[in-house]
Amino acid sequence: MAKVKSNALPWLLVSVLVLLLDQWSKAWVLGSLPEYTAVPVVDGFWNWYRTYNTGAAFSFLADAGGWQKYFFVLLAFGISGLMAWMLAKTPRSDWKQALPLALVIGGAVGNVIDRLMHGHVVDFIQWYVGSYYWPAFNIADCAVVGGAIGLGVFGLMSGKAKPSVGG
Numbered sequence: 465m466a467k468v469k470s471n472a473l474p475w476l477l478v479s480v481l482v483l484l485l486d487q488w489s490k491a492w493v494l495g496s497l498p499e500y501t502a503v504p505v506v507d508g509f510w511n512w513y514r515t516y517n518t519g520a521a522f523s524f525l526a527d528a529g530g531w532q533k534y535f536f537v538l539l540a541f542g543i544s545g546l547m548a549w550m551l552a553k554t555p556r557s558d559w560k561q562a563l564p565l566a567l568v569i570g571g572a573v574g575n576v577i578d579r580l581m582h583g584h585v586v587d588f589i590q591w592y593v594g595s596y597y598w599p600a601f602n603i604a605d606c607a608v609v610g611g612a613i614g615l616g617v618f619g620l621m622s623g624k625a626k627p628s629v630g631g
Contacts, residue, residue, distance in 0.1 A: 469555065470555065470556040470557075471551065471552050471553065471554060471555070471556060472551040472552070472554040472555065472556050472558060472561070472562035472565070473548075473551050473552055474556060475551055475556075475559075475562040475563065475565070475566040476548070476551065476566060476569065477566075478563060478566035478567065478570065479566045479567075479569040479570035479573065480570065481570065482566075482567060482570025482571055482574065482603070482604070482607045483570045483573055483574050483577075483604075485603050486570070486571070486574035486575075486602065486603040486604040486607070487574060487577060489588070489602065489603050490578065490586045490588070490602065490603075493512070493514050493586055493588040494514075494586060497512050497513075497514040497588060498514065499514050499515070500513070500514065500515060501513070501514070502590065508592075508593070508594075509591060509592065509593065510589070510590070510591055510592075511590040511592070512588055512589070512590070513587075513588060513589075513590035513600050514586070514587075514588050515587050515588070515600045516582070516584040516585065516586060516587065517584055517585045517587050517600075518583070518584045518585075536575075536576075536579060537576050537579050537580065540572040540573065540575065540576045541576065543568070543572055544568075544569045544572050544573060547565045547568055547569050548565075548569060550565055551565050551566070551569075560614070560618035560621075560622070561615075561618065563611075563614060564610070564611040564612070564613075564614030564615040564618065565611065565615070566611070567607040567608070567610050567611030567614065568607065568608050568611035568612060568615075569611075570604070570607050571603075571604040571605065571606070571607030571608035571609075571611065572604070572608060574602075574603065574604030574607070575602075575604045575605070575608075578604075585602065585604075586602060587599075587600035587601050587602050587605070588600060588602060589601050589602060589606075
């Protein structure tokens with residue numbers, strides 16, 4: 465009988481944790497923060513700022529007329545499904561692959577829930593310096609970006625060294 469290899473699917477618990485934290489924070493925002501009004505957290509750098517995004521990163525396609533909601537939902541489910549399949553193929557101990565995948569899945573699903581429940585994504589973290597403002601974002605966005613960075617960094621670091629020529 466062939467030995468069953470343990471896969472990284474238990475890392476989906478990280479996805480669930482991201483999803484719960486994201487949805488809890490958005491419920492807090494919707495119940496506590498005024499719309500489109502800066503609430504300083506760290507003067508000169510960080511505000512709570514409740515706003516909405518019908519598009520994707522940096523409001524990409526935000527004014528596309530409504531079809532983009534379904535496009536982004538399908539895209540997020542497709543990417544999450546692919547990453548879950550990748551988790552199933554990843555050894556459980558390979559945290560450098562599993563953690564970033566789990567972060568992206570949790571963040572993507574968190575924003576999908578917003579799109580399906582509200583028709584837009586709830587954003588509330590606003591960073592700025594002087595008159596330069598970074599577009600508002602949320603916990604799900606942090607997880608997606610962190611996971612994508614992790615995939616890139618750990619993917620580059622995992623390359624095997626090339627043998628030296630003539631040595």
